[in-house]
Structures are given as C-alpha cells and as structure tokens.
Amino acid sequence: MANHPSALKRARQNEIRRMRNKAVKTRIKKAVKNVRLAVDQGSGETAVNQLNLAKSIIDNAAKRGVIHKKTAARKTSRLSKRVNTANA
16 A cells, blocks of 8 residues: 555546546446447437437546546447447
C-alpha cells in the first residue's frame, strides 16, 4: 500500500475512475445487446430507436476517454450495418 499522501490520493482517484469506467462499459454492452435483440426480433422501428440510444452512449464514452474514439466508431458502424441490413 502507498505511504505518501500523493500516492494515497492517486490510489483513491484510480479506484473512483475504475468504478466509473466499469459502469460506462457495462452501459455500452447493455445498449449493444438491446440493439441486437431488437434486430433479431425483427422490429425495425425499435431497432432504430435502440441504435440511436446506443450511438449516444458509445459517443459519450469515447468523449470521456473510457473507450478509444476508433473503437466507438467501429461499434457504431457495425451496429448501423446490422440494423440497415435487417431493415432492407
């Protein structure tokens, strides 16, 4: 365990950030899952709504540095492709 005050503070900050990042990543996974479920059920309107919500969540995570911006772009692209092919 750290002894210096600055190291103790850094450990506290890291723990807070770790918990926040974990929550955001879980939220991303749930949003992606909801889009895939909507596509599998064949409900086009619901899939589009879920896609828009997922895009927002993913973009927010990328903006805050939880995931890389290219990872966010890849996820949104794959989801959009899945929804578009299902609706076509």
